[in-house]
Each structure stands twice: as structure tokens, then as C-alpha cells.
Amino acid sequence: MSKICGWLDGPNPPNAPLDDRTGLIGSMAERLGGLSDAGVQFRLGGRAAVAVRARPGDTEVCKDGDLLLALAGKPSWADAKLAARAAHTGMAQSLLQAWRERGPALLESLHGRFSLALVDGARHEALLAIDRVGAQELCYALRGSTLVFGATTDAVTAHPAVRPAIDPQSLYDYLYCHMVPAPATIYRDVFKLLPAQYVHLRDGALRTGFYWSMPYADDTPDDYARYAAQFRELLEASVRDATTRDSVGAFLSGGTDSSTVAGMMARVAGRGPDTYSIGFDADGFDEMEFARIAAGHFGCTAHEYYVTPADVAEAIPKIAAIYDEPFGNASAVPTYFCARMARADGRTLMLAGDGGDEIFGGNARYADQEVFERYGRAPAPLRALLNGVLGHLPDALAVGVLRKGRNYVQRASIPLPDRMEVFNHVEREGASRILPERLLRGIDPDHPRAIAREVYGRTRSQAMVNRMMHLDLKQTLADSDLRKVSRMCELADIEVHYPLLDERLLDFSAMLPADYKVRNGQLRWFFKDALKDFLPQATITKSKHGFGLPFGLWMQQDPQLSRMAHDALDALAQRGVVQPAFVKHLLERHRSEHASYYGVMIWVLMMLEHWLAAHPNARLDG
Template sequence: MCGVAGIVSTSPPDPEQVRAMCRRITHRGPDGEGYYSDAHAALGMRRLAIIDVAGGGQPVYNEDGTVAAVFNGEIYNFMELRRQLVARGHRFATDSDTEVLVHLYEEHGEDLVTHLRGMFAFAIWDIARRRLLLARDRVGKKPLYYRQSGSSLSFASELKALMADPAVSREVDPVALHHYLTFQYVPAPWSIHRGVRKLPPGHLLVWHEGDVRLRRYWKLDFTPRPVGCEQDAAEQARQLLLDATRVRMVSERPLGAFLSGGVDSSAVVAAMARLSDQPVKTFCIGFDDRRYDERSYAATVARRYGTDHHEFVVAGSSALEVLPRVARHFDEPFADSSAIPSFFVAELSRRHVTVVLNGDGGDESFGGYRRYAFMKRVGRMQPPRQLHAMLNSVGSALMQGKAPARLRRFGRGLRLLGETPQHRYASLMSYFTNEGKDALYTAALHEQVAGIDSYDLISRAFDTSRADEDVNRLMDVDVNTYLPGDLLVKVDITTMANSLEARSPFLDHHLMEWAAGLPGRWKVDGQVTKALLKKAMAPWLPPELITRPKAGFGVPLADWLRNELRPMAFDLLTDHTARSRGLFRPEVVRGLLQDHVEGRDRANCLWALLQFELWHRACADRTGNSSTTAAPQPAQGHCG
């Protein structure tokens, strides 16, 4: 596991610039560094040593030194690939997984990615051809940013590394901000900075003599396939999970697991316990607020499998202390509040281990979100088209102002009835509604995002899905939007900030491809989510864990914003610095704050604004405030 960076150009790049980039991501690789440079390329990396600790330094090269690679991630089938490559005459200089990349490239060119099982973001420099290949893993577990400037291209694992170059624009991309306020994250291919892009999951980028080409090499296929009985499928799910867990337990450094008390993380711990002759080290975060505290469920699993269990309780005061630090690590505004407990559980785990396994991906593969059951029930309800405008109008009116929470929820339901299934789902996934953003934006920001509808990102994901059932189609949408944009970013940043590697058995592409072809009714059965997975895990887990409602990894955000975090929120969102950006109307922001204090829940929208402001001060303002400014415009608004 590492951080990578580099520059390629038709003119000689500056190797010292790459060293400066790598210094900014030392936390991703505190165990070492390595560099390569020639007349057209400079590559660098920081290493967190997991496999071949003694000899697995980077960059790695082929036999004659004409191909070089730097790599972030883990290739779980590297021993199998190595045996195949040795049989074809390739000679290896190390025992690391990274070295298979250069030899696979010699055999298969850019199609080498189809042979890899794992998580990765890598750069391969073909010295003779002056050709750079960048690749990102299938679902987006490992990040990769890039910037093209003329005939040059720079890349890095994190934005902060690219920002080491003073030529990179610090200007906020208004479209990225527009999408962020809807979805709580900046979706690929955008980044929060103009001119910098994310390589999307499952994509390649090829640079050659200044020309850039992107290609998608993988997309999860939800096309239905013939299946047997549920009992056989449950057994196959167990075997696939055991295999995915087994390959992720290869490590020369101490290894453990996140254990939240939910079905997914508990299933991974159960699989690890079956595969290990030593007690599994498990780590859990809890809260003083019992509504959000799952420690008792995690403890039940820990006792059942005799794990070496560790806990930490997060308080509002703890969140207050860590917020600026977290904002600096994310490099972009990020408003999933579960990043706070994720950071703390990573910090706790790193005191004991270097690698952790987690339950990420179980919901997207087996239908775990309650919104799937909701959309299955009402997703295809289509009132007559002539009623849509009325339902939207009445629903929006009920949602505005100081209406009681119950009336606001009823209004939102009416609005959903007046929308297409795609827009209904986008609405369920939104922080700010389109109306909320219209009220919030100044005239200057309105002008910059005119005609851009964030909901179109969800609609396009719907339109490209091959699933023929509602539940599978929703999961397909999440695999292409929410999973890589939110969940995987959160885990990568919070773990790597603590020099900790996270591995996700449920995101094994063999398991995901098998689960994608299963009937939707096996995943969501009435109001029961993850129906098949729960059947599969019944022999492994306590019954109270199987039958409990899904809790998620939430935090008492509304209470924090009325208590411990209230002074920070008011100070940061209403002071001169925030107002001077000219992005948001101050009276609308103050109205949201006041509404929340008076008992009307505006926590999600306030959190999105607060995280943007924290990010701007921690990252953008340190190198110059570049947001568009304009005179504030009066308006009344709401948070959707």
C-alpha cells in the first residue's frame, strides 16, 4: 500500500517537483520512498510495507529496465500470476506483488488490468515508447487524480500532492461544488479544483507524446442469469466470502478487522476466525447516545469468536477537536458525517495493526439499504402526468419554511410521487434539493452552474444499467455513484491518514459479479433487506444480529450541531471570511442555522456547508482564496 505521484511530458519534467509531491503524502507510505526520472518522465512513491517488507521497494522494472511502475494497492492473485509469468520466461527480482505489473504489461499491454484481482491505482512508464499507462481498480477502492497541461500530465494519489505544484489552479470548480451540495461528495471525474480530474473507477488513461486517451475496461453487469435454489446460493455466498477473505489475509504485518455489529462486518470477522489459528483483533467505535451505539452487538460477535476486541467512544467534543484535521486529509469537501467515527476507528486500529478487513460492499452486492425496499414498494408508482406539476408544487410548499417535521415529510412524499423513478432516487440521495440550492446560491454562482442538473448523474446511471429489476437497478446505480464517490473515499482517506491499509472482501470482483446476477427478490424480500446474505450468515452469526434492523454508521449529528458543534458552526458559516466568498447568501445560511437551533432538522445541509468551509480554510485559503465573489443577493430558502 502506497502513495504514488508523477509527471510525464514532451519536455524534461522536474524530478524535484515529484519529490515535493511525495512529501505531501508521506502518511500513505511512512516506510520508504522511491523515484525514477528520465528526459520525459518522473515517477515517485511513498511505501507502506505489507508484502515483501524487506525487498519490495518501488519503482519496479522489467528485466531490461525498459518498463517502470509505481503502485498503490494490493494484488491478491499475484502469486498465481507470478507462476504463470515465470513459466513464460519472465525473471523476477523481488517477492512483491508490484513486480507482476511490469511483466504482465509486457505480455498483455493495457489489458493487463483484466488479469488483476485486487485494489489498485498504478502508473506504468514504457520508456522505449514514451507511453504512460494509468489505471484504477474496478470499483474505485484506490484514488487517482490527474491534471493535463499542454503536452504534460501530472498524477497523484491525493489532491494535496498535485497542489504542491504552484501552477495548479486553486480555483473552486463551481460544477463540482454544485454536485457536492447534492450528493455530499464530489463525483468523478470532477475534483473540487478546476483543471484537476479523478480517473473514474474501472478506467485506464494512456498518455503518449502529449495525447491522452481514456477507456473504461470494466462495468459490473447486472444482466439476470439462470440460478438454482436459494439454499445452494446461500452456500455459494459463504464459500465466495471465505475465498475473498482468505486472499485478503495475506500480510507480513499485523492484521485485524473493523467490527461495527452489523451483518457485513460481522460476517467478515466470522470468515476470518474460520481461516485463522489466532484470535482476530477487532475494533469498534461507539457513542454515548444509545440511538447510535452498536457496541453491544459488536461485543456479541467478539465473544462468539473469542476476538481480541477494542472499543472507543466518540463524543461531540472529540469530533470538534478532530474536524479540522479530517478536513485537511480529505483535500475536498466531504459531508458524510460517518467520516468522523471512521477516522477514530482507523486511529484506534493503527495502534495495534497495519492491515484491517471491513464489511464495505455488502449492501451494494446483497441489497442492504432500506431505500431499496422503499423504492421497490413505491418506485414505479406513476400518477397521471397531468398531476405531476401539482404534486411537486404542493409538496414543495409543504417542505418550505417552518412547517412541522411530519408535514415536511408528507410534502416530500408528494414531491416524490410527482417525479420519475430516477429523480425519486436522486431525491432520496440528496442533501440539498435543487430548490434548496437555488435559494442558497448567489447570482454569481447561479450563473456558473446554469442548466446543470446534478440529478442527471443518477439518471445516466439508471439509463446505462442492464438490470431488469428495480432492486438490482438501484444497486447498479449505487455501485457507479455512491459507493466509489462516498463510501470508498471515506475509508481510503481515513485509513491512509493513519497509515492503515483497509481491505474489503465483499468488494472482491468475483463475489460482486456473482451476486449481481441474482434475482432482486433474493436481496430485498418485502421489508427484509439482504435476505439471501442473512440466510447465508445464519449458521455463523447470533440470531439477534440477523434480525435486527439496519442501523448504518451514523452519528448524533443533529444533537452535536445544537450543542458541542453549535459555536463552531455559527462562527465558521457567518463570519466575514465565509461571507466574502460570494457563493452562498448569508441570510439563507443564517436561517438554516436558526431553524436547526429551534428544532427543525437542518443537520445534513449545515454539515455540508460546514465541511465546505472547513475544507476551504484548511486547503484552498492556505494557498490563496480563489472563489468567485459577488454581492450577496436577498432570498428566502430551505434545505431539502
Template sequence: MCGIAGFTRFHDRVGDENTLATMGEAIRHRGPDADGSYLDERVGLHHRRLAIIDLSEAGNQPMHSACGRYVVIFNGEIYNFLELRQNLTATGYNFQTKTDTEVILAAYATYGEDCLEHLNGMFAIALWDKAESSLFLARDRVGKKPLYYGSRGRDVVFASELKALMAADLIEKKIRLDAVYDFFAYQYVPDPKTIFEDVFKLEPGHYAKIDSKGIEVRQYWDISFDAQDIDETTAVAKLREQITRSTKLRMTSDVPLGAFLSGGVDSGGIVATMAKLSDKPITTCTIGFHEEEFDETSFAQIVADQYNCDHHEFKVGENVVNSLREIVSYFDEPFADPSLVPTYYVCKLARQKVTVALAGDGGDEVFAGYEKYHTYAIENLWRSLVPAFIRNKLAPLVTRALEHVTFRPLRRLATLARALSADPALGFYMTNSQITDRQWQDLATTETKAQLQGYHPSHRSLEMFAKCQSDDPMTCALYTDMKTYLPGDILVKVDRMSMANSLEVRAPLLDFELIEFAARLKTQLKYRSGTKKYILKKAFEPVIPASIRNRKKMGFSPPVDVWLRNELKNLASNELFRADGALQNIFSLSHIQKMWDMHQSGRNDMSNILWPLLIFQLWSDEYFGGNQAEKTTRFSAEQST
């Protein structure tokens, strides 16, 4: 795993050797083993290396093709590189190293942009073609590896993380106000936006060609949900084959390898598969909490014992106070998924034992594993039973009657009523959103709302829901999550927290061929009569005990509501009400105070808003510093995505 950065110089002297060195130093944590640069009249490339395959200096980057025409820097792993190497050797390519990096060079020299169709892996690639004077940027199909880009005059700058661009002063740190609204709705800023104006994420499954005329972005892969006619028995057998194949591919490593073990079906199934493919015990790591209702370590121990794993665990508690600022600093944008905390610690624990870890990421999005899918199924059942004119009349009445209640089941009823008054696409956004329209209206200042000019963060979710083009709402929901929540939240969290600890994380359940297979299965094989991940549980039935398969999903989220009343209380109160804080130019401090008082009294759990407010302030401290009241007044309310 590595970090990449660079710029074009078609029109201006965007940077030099010192600029490249500065960019590389900002992302040293992504690749502490080696670094290198390439600079000519038209492009600059820099690479930080975490050595995984071919540990010799021959694997260092930038790497030049045998013909001398191409130069590449690359972050990630190509899992099928041995097969590709064999095929490309047959065409006459003479390999000089044993790396997957050189396989990319050979594939591009042979297939051009179509090389992406041949690559199975996680990657962000920057490849310079000297003959054409063009730069090729590409990101893997599901978005495991990040790639940011922006304009610098008429040229383009890019990097694995925004901090590389900020450290070299290559972008203007001008906050997009619509992205701030997005953040409070989703807890992350969805692709292709970033928190800054004129800087974007290259979307998963896309590539960009850049030359002196400009930049052109194209999509090269998407997910098809055209259902195949396959019976359950055959589907289970094929799924087991797919999981075994994808896990075996990801166990290739020249450094110590292990796995995350959460106590759930996904990671437990991956560990079981690894154990059957390995002739020695698997090193496993799990994170727990002192609050028993959030702790899964006992379930992880069941699987660890069953497969005689070399198992390690760590409990998160009061140490979060001392670590939160550091954890937030690894995210270039505000990011408030609370599981960033345990993810950081499990990566830190794993790195003490291994350099590569396999994880169960993707199982919930691919096979309908979240509780919200069950809620959404109930919503759609009610939509089919209750006429729209009745739902539209009753929903506002129920919502208004229950909007101020503190009893959680009644609050959930109010949320359900709001969702039922909407169509399936908007209803799914409401199911996903962390803040209601009413809460935002109360929280944001009059000036903030005026600057947004009616913008609403549902836009991205509705866009993806419509793009799915299926008559089945659950299918559209899964597609939407795989295009938004998965790359914007889950994979960002894992990438930043693993790279903060110089650890590579691989996800067998996100193999693109496995995703394509699962997508074409009938919805009833993924969600059946309230059973989530139905077929995945069937596939793991012989290797995972029923106590793991059938228990209610807990997730990986810490007790943030408790933390805000205890461990994090002093930190949060100091940050939320600072006179020079970033929050006061966007939000009503009096309303924040009201929410804070309700939360501290125990009358209401307001952590869904207080936590992202705290994260936003800590992020702003890290990337702006100084007097936030002055610096965050420069907003863009541009509506483009």
C-alpha cells in the same frame, strides 16, 4: 498501501527531482516506510511505501522489470499475486523479489494492457514503458484506490491525492461551481469530476494511455446484471464459498492483521469468516457514541465474545471539536458524509493494534442493504399502482402543502410525493439527494444560479441509471450506487481515513468475482418483501446470531444534528458567518442564518445543509487559506463531466 505521484515531460520540463520530493512529502502519511523516485527526459515517478508484503528493501518502488524496459509505481494490493506469479514463472519470467509489485511488471510485460483482466485486487498503477515512451495509468474495478490526473500545458500530472499536485503547484486551484452544487446534492463530488477545473479522477474500471500525442482513457470492466437461473439453496452455498475465498485472499499479510467490527451483518460476517480461517483470536475494533440511540458497541461485543476476539472500542464525543479540522484536511475535496468522523477514529484505534484491517464495506451496495432501497421499492410499487397523470397532479399539491412543516414523518411524505412525480431514474436521484431543488434555490445567490446556467446535479446519477440497461428499477439503483455512491463516498472515506493513520483496509465483499456473482442473482434474492440483504443474511445465518441479522440497520453516522446544537455549536457559528468566509460568494448568508436559527430552536433539523456548509468552509480554509471572500470568486461553471 502506498501513495503515488508523477508527471510526463514530453513537451515541457514540468518538474524535477525537487518536484517529485515535494509531491511525495505531501502524501507521506500514505507510506511512511520508504520513498523513491524515477526521472528521465520524458517522465517523473514518485512512490511512498507502507510495507505490507515482503518487508525487505527489495519491495521498494519505483521498481524496474527484469528486462529493464518497464518502471512501475503502484498503490494497493494484488490478492491473487501468488497464483499469477506461478503462472508467469511458467512462461519464463525470472522473478527477483517476492512482491506483488513485480507480478504487475511481469503481467504487463506478458499481456500488455490486458494484464488488468488477470489482476484481483485494489490498485492504482502508473507504469512507464521506455521503449514506447508511454505512460500506463490504471485504477481497480470498483475504485478502492484513488487516482487523480490533470493537464499541465500539453503534459499530464497525476497522484493518489490532489494535495500532491497542489503542494508542487502543478494545478490551478480554480473551483468548478457545478461541482459545488454536486457536493451539496451528494455530499461528495462524483467521478470523474473534481472540485477543481481541468483535474479529474480516473474512473474505477478504467485505464489511460499517455504519450506525446495526448491521453486516451478506456473502460476495461463493468458489472453485468444478466440474471442467472439459480435456486436459493445453491445461491447461498455459492455465496458462502465466494466470501470464504475472498476473505482468505485478503488475510495474506507480513504485518499484524485485524478487522473492523461495527455490530452489523457485514462486518460481523467477515469477522466470523476470519475466525474460522485463523488459528488465533482476531483483533477487532469498534467505534461508538455517547448518544445511546446511535451506539452499536453492545452489538459488536456480541460477535466479539462469540469468536473470542481481541476486542477494542472507543467512544466519539466532545473530542470531535478538536479533531474535525484535521479530519477535513485529509480530504482534498469537500466531503460531508458524517461517518468520516467515526471512520477516522476506528482507523486510528485499529492502527494502534494492526497494520491491515478487513472491513464489511460493499455489502449494502452489492446486496441492497440500505433503508433507501426499501423506500425506493415502495415508491416503485406506487408508481405501478397510481397512473402517471394522477401522480403528476397530486405530487405538487402535497409538496407545496408540506414544504414548510417541521414534523419529520410529514416531511418524508413530501419527499415521497416529489419522487413519485418523477420517473424511476429521477426518483432514485431524489431518494439519494441531500438537498431539494427548492432548498438550493433558496440557499444559492442569484449570481450563483446565473453562473450555473441551469445545471442540475442529477446528471451523473441519471447517466449511470440509463447505462445499466435493465427493466428492473432496483437493479438500476444498485448499479448506480456501485458507480457513484460506492466509489465517490464510501471508498473515498475509507481510503483517506485509513491512509491518514497509515492503515491498510481490505474489503472481502468488494471482491470483483463476488460482485459479478451477486449482480447476476435475481433481485428477489437481495431484496425480498421488505427484507434487505436477504441472501447475505442467509449466508451468514450459521455464524451470526439472529439478534444481529434481524435488527434494524443503524449505519455508521454520528448524531450531527445534536453536535451542531452542542459540541460543534461554537465552531459552526463562527465559521458559517465569517465576513471573509468562502460561503458568502455562493450562498445567501441571511438564509443560512434562518436555517441556523430553526435548527438551534429545535423547530427543524437542518443538519443536512448546515453540516456540508460547515465542511465546505473548513475545507476552503485548509486548501486556500487567507481571505476566502476574494479567493473563491474564481469559479468555473463549465458543464462538462
């Protein structure tokens, strides 16, 4: 993946010698990370600098007078005039011309995976933007009149104007969400762009906005036959377009998405692709059986690996270090070993199935929440009666079906999206039990929920499933899963594409009727029904599982993992990040109550400590 960085100074920049600015932009670019064969190109202006770190042939960086451009990815124009210009002059020059003619409005015609920075030193104007799903990343900070940007916070904080000061609020948000949800980053006043978001600096003022949103339609006619035919055509086209080279493989978990991608690769190529699957020797976590079913069904050349506790222990420091922020999604471990296996086998590109759940209705909570939404549609007098009879039932009387009724009424009375967090570990424990007093003064415990409410409400659709998917496109996908897969592929030195996030599929899914996504409690009803003669029957009927890691169980069984976890949590307490009493409580509950449930928070804290150890310049405010 190519990545960009740079800065734009204000009207009175420091008089840094050219060599110093050259060294600075080079230092920032090196901290972008990237694949092993990536090189750096940069351009300097009177008050600005931009750089791209990319593989040979993937670099777009240019200068035209005081105007500089850095472009990562390979976008395309929807506008025929701009497309013709790009074919004649190149993408970079067409972007510069479009900027002069249209300003930020050029983004409405730009498609595909990209991040870009246009900076004009003479006018002190800049435009930063990323693609519609957030496959590319971009962070920024405004310090005085200096705008600093980069694909990673590591690159941004390499600039002397930006201090790597950890924000206590972001630390709390990480514990709550297991990542730092955009627009914040782990650092104070350093921000991430959301999918389809842009930043425009002009006349000293910084403005953010969205150039695109999912075009959900709530009144689409029911036309199943037409939709099904179109869907299969789009699936095949998206996989064909994502398969840009011969040395390509596919992640194959055995779930609906990865099986669909592998199957379409077989159809496009006329032969089964090389697929890569990870297993676990742990009850309830191993899905290798389903991966083998899909591989056999499509004639794939299957490659398998069983991850061990020793593998996990070896990978933890490397995984924590490659992220520019704390990242607590434990499924990064199997993703890394899968990508590493493919790279060792000579693959240079992997296709991943991420995105299908978030655009076609595949997450279990979509069906679960519909059950609770029925309560809100009941007549107000009936809700008042149920709340009076069941909602405040004391524990002594709440037994059997009465307890279930009370729990239902209490949960159904919480509006979405807050209701989805009732089992959140931080919600259950309380911030005051986890964090020391000095950090509590700097946080708003409602902040993660406020972020979710904004995204949930920022869509034109009134359908619950569309609103929940809109939230998941941002938090589950852009904030977590895409960062997980992209960084683990980078660590394994292999590129990754996401065919199910092709914009044609996004637009198609948005216009489908809402009940095509979840129908009578059945997840991905349309997706599975339209592919029932293509996918194996076992794939169609299997329950939702995910790419989980049995860390909580293995920590009880493996002395090395147990020691690593205890040492990391003790070190975190000594740093003053968490209360020692909470660490003791968490480890005791893990031993005595529910290893998997409490193991999740242990993993999140352990990865935070390893990230802090790998980023010694990061300083905790508060």
C-alpha cells in the same frame, strides 16, 4: 496504502535541470500522504517522472529505456502466462512486457487492488488505471501536452503546470453530494478515475474507458442450495486472504457486514479476533449493544470507546485537512477514533465490512424505491387517472390519506435515479438561495443528477436493484465510504483491507437472481438467509442503522461544537462561498425545527470551511 504520482511532458518540454525535476517529483510524492513508515522511490526519464510512496517492500517502480512504471497495491494476473512471468521476473517487469504486447488490453487480466501509471517518454504515450472497486485512487490533469497524475489532488496541483483553481461546479456538487463525485475533483479540469476506469494518452489525444463492469445477469436460474454453499466458501476465502498479518483487528459496528467479517475471522483463525467498536451517548445513535452481541457470539476480544463532543471538536481540523478535497461524511469521525484505538493497541491492519450493502442489496432505499416502481408498472390509463385525481390535489384538500396518495403519485412520477434526491437539502432549498450570484453563473444545478443517471444507465442489467447497486458502488462506496475509511485509517496510521469487495464475491453477487438481494421488501434476503445459522439472530433481524454521528443534537447541547460551527459558517459566508442569509436561515432551522436534519448541512459547510483553511493555495474561480 501505497500511492503513485508523476508526469509526462509533451514533445517540447521545458529544459528543466535534472535537480529541479528530482525536487519536483519528490515534492509531489510528499503530498501524496500515506502511513508514517512510507518511503519514496522514483524514476526519471527524458520527458517523464514517476514515484511511489509506500511502506518498505510494497514499492514497485522501475525504468526500462524510455518506459517508466509506477505501481501501487498488490495486483495479480488471471492469465496463466502472465502469472508465470510475474513469478519469474516480478510484477513490474511482467507489466512492462504485457504493455508492449497488449497495450491497454492488459488491464482485462489484472486483478486485485491497484493503481498504475505506464509512461513512455519517447512515444509520448501513457496509461493510467485503478482497480475494479476504486479502493485505490488516481487523479490526472492534461495541460497542453503535459499529463500530470497522482493519487491525490494535492500531488497533482504540486506540479507547476496545474493551478489549484476551485471549480464552482465542483463546489456545488460537494454541497449536493457531501463529496465531489468522480470524475470531477474540486479543482477545475483535474479529474478522478472511476472504478475500473483507465486513461490512455496517445498521439496527443486522451481517451478514457472501462476495462471491466459488474457482470450482472438477469436470467440466472434459481439454485439456492448451490449458491448458499458457494457463498460461504467465498466469504471464508476472502477473509483469509485479507488477513495478511498477525497484528490484525476488525471494525465492529454490530451490523450485518462487520459482524460477518469478524465471525469469519474467528473461523479462519480458530479464535475470536480483536474487534473495535464506537458508541455514542445519544438516543437513536448508539449501537454498542449489537456490537457486544456479535463480539460475544464469536468470542471476540472486544475494545470499546464512546466518542464525546470534545472528541469531535478535537478531530474536525485534522479530518478536514487530511482529505485532498472537501469531504462531508460525518461518519469519518467514529471511523477515525475506532482506527486510532486499534493502532494504539498495536494493530497494524484493520478489516472493514464496507461493500456488502452495495453488492447484496442492503440499503433501505432499494426496498423503498420498489414501492414507487410499482406505479410505473401500472396500466397507463390507471396512472393517468391517479395523476389527475391525486397528483395535482391542492393543499387545502390534501389531508390524511389523500396527502399520502398525492405524495406517492408525485414521487412515483419522477424516474430513477432522480427520485432518490427528492429530500436532498440543496434540492429543497435551491441553489439560488445557497450560493452567491457570482458562483451561480458557473454551475449547472442538474450536474449531480446527470452523473448519477450516467452510472445508473451504464449497466447491462434491467433489474432496478442491480442498477441502484451499480450506482452505489460508484457514489456511495468509491466516492464516499472507501475514501472515508481509507483516509481515516491513514490518519490513524493503520492499514485497511475490504474482504467483502473481493472480486470473487463481486462476480458471485452479480450472477445472483435480482430478487435474492431484495425480496418482498426484505433487504439482503439471500445474504441473511444463507448465514442464519452463523450470525446472531439479533444481527439478522436488526434494522439498518449506519455509522452516524449525532452532530446536530450535540451542537445544540455542547457550547464548543456550537461555537465551532457558527464560526465556520460565518467564515464561509465572508469568503463569498455561501450567502449570509442562507447561513442565518440554516442555523435558525437547526435551533427550532429538526436538529439532526439541518445538522447534516451545517456539518457539510463546516468541513468545507476547515478544508479551505487547511488548503490556503486553493483559489475559488467565479
